[in-house]
Amino acid sequence: MVAFGEFGPEEIVQIYDLKTGIRGFVVIDNTALGIGKGGVRMLPDITVNEVARLARAMTWKNAMADLPLGGAKGGVKADPWKVDKQEALRALARGMKGLSPARYVAGPDMNTGEKEMLAYAKEIGTMKAATGKPRRAGGLPHELGSTGFGVAHSAAVALRIAGIPINGATVAIEGFGNVGSFTARFLSKWGAKVIAVSERAGTLYDERGLVVSKLIKEKVKRRTLVRLQGGKCKHFSKEKLFETKCDLLIPGARPNAINKKNWRKIRAKVIVEAANIPIAETIEKKLTDKKGVMIVPDFIANAGGVISSYLEMRGRKPEHMFRVVEQKIRKSTRIVLEKALEHDRHPRDVALAIAKQRVRDAMHKRGWKVRKGLGNHREYGAKAI
Structure with a gap:
């Protein structure tokens, strides 16, 4: 069970795509500093709890890097060696329409790369929905290292x-x-x-x-x-x-x-x-x-x-x-x-103290006396995961 606290998460999206049978999660943890940003990893045993932990890590990472971005993360529950990875990302994108890129921007992570990010962005309908795309699509692919x-x-x-x-x-x-x-x-x-x-x-x-x-x-x-x-x-x-x-x-x-x-x-x-x-x-x-x-x-x-x-x-x-x-x-x-x-x-402890203070300051500037919302849970498709 995902624990909600002072910093979030703000929203958990659980996706089951009827067309492909692909299952996935996106956790938008905290957007006080900006749009939720985090990669999408693909693993057969990925869980919503793991994605939520990674989304929180992205909140601290973006804050510590002094970037105007919030923390988020995506996960696709599939074996990357057995599925069409680009189709799997298109399935995730179908469940994120309306939220991406307004509240979440995807990126590469474990077992996903520039081709998958391009597929995701095209399915959403805008190149702004993902980063790490091929250079020909205006991206800075993570394959650059x-x-x-x-x-x-x-x-x-x-x-x-x-x-x-x-x-x-x-x-x-x-x-x-x-x-x-x-x-x-x-x-x-x-x-x-x-x-x-x-x-x-x-x-x-x-x-x-x-x-x-x-x-x-x-x-x-x-x-x-x-x-x-x-x-x-x-x-x-x-x-x-x-x-x-x-x-x-x-x-x-x-x-x-x-x-x-x-x-x-x-x-x-x-x-x-x-x-x-x-x-x-x-x-x-x-x-x-x-x-x-x-x-x-x-x-x-x-x-x-x-x-x-x-x-x-x-x-x-x-x-x-x-x-x-x-x-x-x-x-x-x-x-x-x-x-x-x-x-x-x-x-x-030192790094967390710095990151937390930056996020708290941003929350106060937005007038969030407590954390934003009580954690929204959205399901897409026939059933929850």
Whole structure:
């Protein structure tokens, strides 16, 4: 059951498309700062609770990035390997007509990309309904690597503050899709040594350092790294990635990847959260308090994608986007980590305090004495999910 509180959510839309049988959710969490903005992920086991948690993370992310956008998130309950993804996004769009783009603007997320965003926008009837579209449609596609670029810059700042030179720093990355591969590309370009990456099929490990360009080529060619061999390259289960001894660990796939079952096995000095909610807040604090791990929260590190989305909405070019992503991510990472060290607080607590104050100020300016509404529930189609 989704919990309603001071900040929202304002509206939950549950969709069942009669034409395709596709099910989906959109949660508009808080729009005090602006239109609800957040990506659409496609997974066979996605739930409305997960989407609501991610929508709240977007509220904080947009606020912390100092963007005039509210928080929202979409989810399609389908196996991306078995359905027509563009048709699935068209189905979601049919359920969002009237709300998108007035209250919600979609974007790419796990298992959705520029083609799906274009399909969504066309079905709604305006290109303003989605960001991350192909460049020919006026978009700044996330395939340009904005999120991974931001994660890499956040990691560079965190390593510097932790006193670890980036040149030669060892890195383990969970997930080697768009975000993970671009993060690896930029970090290796700056001298870091990527020693482990994981995907659905398992973990690839080489203590001497993996050749990132080779990994990317293999991923593009075969959509998996499971067949990659050579040198001292070793294969382990995907769960083993979190046991890698390294300077920097980047969880970049599913929520709760680091949890009460495996947190004690973490051997990283710094964690930069590329995924949304990859570690429960209680586990973050245990990692910091008991193991001395410096952690950059998700809504700080992975804000590059939504910064890019906002700049697409403003009609900016890729060159401008990369400059702004670098400036905003490095600034917010530095401020949060330095304040956390200065006041002996957890980075997430520092970042949340800043984000919450920005949202509260915006709510007060709009005259929302309490949070807006009591949470609207809208169903589209034959039945609720």
